[in-house]
Amino acid sequence: MPIDAKTAAHVARLARIRVEEERLPALAEEFSAILGFIEQLNEVDVEGVEPMVSVSPMRLKRRPDVVTDGSMPEKILANAPDAREGFFAVPKVVE
């Protein structure tokens, strides 16, 4: 299914990636080429086939639902582009 510029803009917004208006038609074309390639999958008979969840048949380990780590705010904030008073700082979210 060919993708148009409007759909490309919608996907870019969902992915939270700014794409300039004039880039959209080219992007839509790239998406269409990739999706065209992917659509070969429609040739496969998948009737009654379970979608794969995990490649190894083993059951994932469980652990008690308890706190295992913490009390290291300096380490957590060490790489933040903007941190103040023990918090991550971001532009105003609520008016």
Place this chain on the structure above:
Amino acid sequence: MGDLNRMTIAEARDALRRGEVSAVELTEACLAAIEAAGALNAVVHGTPELALEQARAADARLRAGGAPDMCGIPLGIKDLFCTRGVPSQAASFILNGFRPEYESTVTSRLFEAGAVMLGKLNMDEFAMGSSNETSTYGSAVNPWRRVDDETPLTPGGSSGGSAAAVAADLCLAATGTDTGGSIRQPAAFSGIVGLKPTYGRCSRWGIIAFASSLDQAGPMTKSVRDAAIMLAAMAGHDPKDSTSADIPVPDFEAALNGDIRGRKIGIPREYRMEGMPAEIESLWAEGRRMLRDAGAEVVDISLPHTKYALPAYYVIAPAEASSNLARYDGVRYGHRAKLGAGDGITEMYEKTRAEGFGDEVQRRVMIGTYVLSAGFYDAYYNRARKVRTLIAKDFEDAFAQGVEAILTPTTPSAAFGLGEMADADPVRMYLNDVFTVTVNLAGLPAVSVPAGLDSQGLPLGLQLIGRPWEEGALLNAAHVIETAAGFASRPSRWW
């Protein structure tokens, strides 16, 4: 002793134990080689001080006796591994300046075994690419060149810096990661050995995630024996990665006895591709002959869904990537875009991600977002996961017939020129992974072994695919090919 940096892990281990060489001498030889190899752009964050400190500690441990195999061995580490206090940015601008406060499980294990880290190695951004050209550091360059031709070639990708560094003897070995072929394709392009272990063999904890159900770390080395030694040090259960297998790690090196008599090796007819270069075809035939000469039974098999592996991969991998890469939002680490007056949090996310991610990463995140979006989830994502089940079943059926390993070419061509694919449709680049990607979808172990040179003097690799958890038997078959092929060529030094 000259050229210490050219040693294999096995040679260095034995020399270190005999006291013929020290870890500091080995490390200094590698650091000097790195210093002189700027043109390869393989090492992107050197850690010479840390390396010498680790080497001194390794020497003390060696003197005390009973040191593990990897003690004192200088390694390069792919930039995808988080290493404490050392830049770890997955070759992406969005992680510019990121210095982890923690160490990945695989590098922790290697360091506990006494290995030395020389520095971080170049790669494609977030491991998305087959030529190392999507890196924020610029591409690594293959030490190999065509005969009488100075065109710079790709070392492959995504573990291109790892492959270039090992091939050029900047380190004894390197870590890589493989999501669709990212260890094996660069290993083939650079004339070295690259092993992707069974999914779950090595912990993924602390390795920057691309596609979590496919990603697996592995060794990139100068010999099959080295791959066996290094894998043993990287592998093992880790409570921090629930998909890491809680099963014993065998002595892989002990499995290398060269005896494959009576072993059944499968040749999948679907891998005979239209337009495959004659040289790849004849290399594959050579590989069959080598295994037969060693007493293996070579049989034709069918893996009927092979054709659909790449399209399934290009749904599943971007879908998982779009989810994994959602964390790069300019809040907790890395780059944040400069904001204009009145910009709110959405503008911060959108501008940060537009500036921070390169074109290929943006393309894959958006494709992944699309195939997971309402109305398309069943048509694309669920269908791809069903096809994945069928691809895994193809291998199970072959193994059920008694096949113990499967022989294929690693790549459909030798290394190509940097920039040669710049104007190609993205799908053409994806075709590099046509022989390798099935293995990730099925979670199997596979190894690429250098087996010959093409008419232009470039290395070509053969791939062996093994049964789950049987890396030892797989490496033993690879060892037979390595010995029979006698691949001893090295790139002539131009850098």
